[in-house]
Amino acid sequence: MVLLPRFLQIFLLALFASLAVSSMAQKSPTWDETHYLGIGVYLAKERSWDVPSAHLHPPLSFYLNSLPFLFLRPDFSCFEKGPTGDYFSAVKRGNCLMEKSGLKEDHLLFYSRLPMVFIGALLGCYVFIWATELYGAGGGLFSLFLFCLCPNMLAHTQLITPDICLTAFGFIGFYYCWSGIKTYSKGKAALAGLFLGLALLSKYSALLWFPVFLAATACLHLKGSNVGKIKASALFLGIILLVSIFIFLFGYLFHAGEFFYGINLQHSLVSRGEPAFMKGEVSHSGWLCYYLFAFLIKVPVPMLVFLLMRCFLFKWVKGPKWVDTAFLLLPVISFLGIFSLLKTVNIGLRYILPVFPFLMVWAGGLAALNIYKKAYKRILNLFITVGLLFYGASGLSIHPHYLAYFNEIIGGPENGYKYLVDSNLDWGQDLKGVRDYMVKNGIKEIKLSYFGTVDPILYGINYRAFPGNIVLDKKRLSGEIVKGEIVGISATNLYPVHANLEKVAEHFRNKKPLAVIGHSIFLYKSDIAALMSFPEK
Known part of the structure; x- marks a missing residue:
């Protein structure tokens, strides 16, 4: 029986x-991936942050996505120096690296994504470990099941964006904080510092x-303490701080000023704000x-039900003390609360991705209910089992379109574009699907309003582009729509969020599409002739 939990x-x-891996093989680069690709190899070689996009995030995810360059020689002519905000040059660089990698299509990106899958699997290991320590093997498997079939975790663990790194290393660091503070273990303090340092680099x-x-640790002393415990806690926290600072400095190649420059840049971006859709x-x-709102419609319904059950049945959960609960729920309350207050960055559920593993561990307590009446226990177990089956079906049925997942509250992913867009649904990931549809249906050319940054020509798509987004080849820009031609519009561009297609978007938004690729790109046969003339954003 001991081997069964390990096998599962x-x-x-x-x-x-x-x-x-199967999903990411079928998906084109998302908006951010193109201009993040390869930055790490430049930072490591030049030890300089003087290329576009280098300050948008700390460098860890840049280093990880550049690991394929240990085996491939990057073409450094692709790197142009410039300010962080020069997105056109950054996007041009990413496309150049893929084109000159010597690999087919976007295979360079595929290999660059693999380290993130490893990070995601590592996070899953620690979800299992923490839940097992709190609720036993049943709780560990319950939480791990929630993690492994979560559409949102699967969506972001396959991208080279830094969200999965922040989520994984922050959670693992918190686990070692929680585990080590009980005995004031110096080794676990060092491990906590290591992973929190990696989170800082994410x-x-x-x-x-x-x-x-600090707030969670303070909960340990609310019911009384003494000088010895306070000193031990201070030493524990000191080790964490010192180790995390060293890891942070090492990751920045001891150029700490670049971090503070990036903080100032992000502050200015947050102050300026981004257009949002809801x-x-x-x-x-x-x-x-x-x-x-995003959480309620993008998380599978069984998970929402499990969280409600966990709230109402907390008295019957065996094992954890209220301090253990504080370590799980304080991060959730903090991240959700702070990002809710930052109303100018309403651009994707991914910003609160770090709350997911904490909630999954907490929900694992449903596997450790101490209910004495057998009839009640059987009913609850049956209800939970049905919920798990429903949850698993949600995670499997949406494959490979995890980024576009929406739950049944709004009618599923086919209705998602009516409620949220951008990285919640449409981030440029479905060009391969467009290419396959064109080949299957003998379509030679398409008029495209694409919310993405990779050049569609990389996939052999013959296209003409509407103005409004980043278009590398200006010769392909066209504001004319001819009656009878095939028009492709990304879900985000159906609304005036980042590209304003004016009445054209409104017209097609109210038409039934020929096809919807991956729930994110709408294909129409034009029944109008129109001429649009407006500048590229």
Whole structure:
């Protein structure tokens, strides 16, 4: 019986990795991936942050996505120096690296994504470990099942964006904080410092982990303490701080000033704000309820039910003390609360991705219910089993379109574009599907309004582009629509969020499409002739 949980753990993690790899093989680069690709190899070689996009995030995810360059020689002519905000040059660089890699199509990106799948699987291991320590093997497997078939975790563990790194290393660091503070273990303090340092190298928002951990640690002393415990806690925290600072400096090649420059840059971007979309409305000031709303419609319904059950049945969960609960829920409350207040960055559920593993571990308590009446226990177990089957079906049925997942509350992913866009649904990931549809249906050319940054020509797509987004080949720009031609419009561009197609978008938005590729790119046969003339954004 001891071997069974281990076997199931390995099986679930293998399933998670295979689903992620299979999905990413079918997906083109998302918006950010193109201009993040290869930055790490430049930073390591030149020890300089003087190329576009280098300051958008700390460098860890850049280093990880550049690991294929250990075996491939990058063409450094692709790198042009310039300010961080020069997105056109950054996108041009990413396309250049893929074209000159010597590999077919975007295979360079595929290999660059693989380290992130490993990071995701590592996170899954620690979800299992933490839940097992709290609720036993049943709780560990329950939480791991929730993790491995979560559409949102599968969506972001296959991308070279830094969200999975922040989520994984922050969570693992918190685990070692929680595990080590009980005995004031210096070894676990060092491990906590290591992973929190890696989190700092992932995203600037990792700074939130430190005050949250201090608050969780303070909970240990609320029911009384003494000088010895306070000193031991101070030493434990000191080790974490010193190790994390060293890891942070090492990752920045001891150029710490680049971190603070990036912080200032992000502050200016947040202050300026990004256009946001929710339920058919576009806003430049955002909504307080944005992230809660996104959570409610992008998380599988069984998970929402499990969380509600966990709230109502908390008295019957065996094992954890209230301090253990504080370590799980304080990060959730902090991230969700702070990002809800930052209304100018309402652009994707991924910003609160770090709350997911904590909630999954907490939900694992449903596997450790101490209910004495057998009839009640049987009913609950049956209800939970049905919920798990429903949850698993949600994760498998959406494959490979994980980024576009929406739950049944709004009618599933086919209705997602009516409620949220951008990285919640349409981030440029479905060009391969467009190419396959064109080949299958004998379509020679397409008029394209694409919310993405990779050049469609990389996939052999003969296209003419609407103005409005980044278009590398200006000769392909066209504002004319001819009656009878095939028009492709990304879901995000059906609304005036980043590209304003004016009445053309409104016209097609109210038409039934020929096909919808991956729930994110809508294909139409034009029944109008129009001429648009407006500048590229």
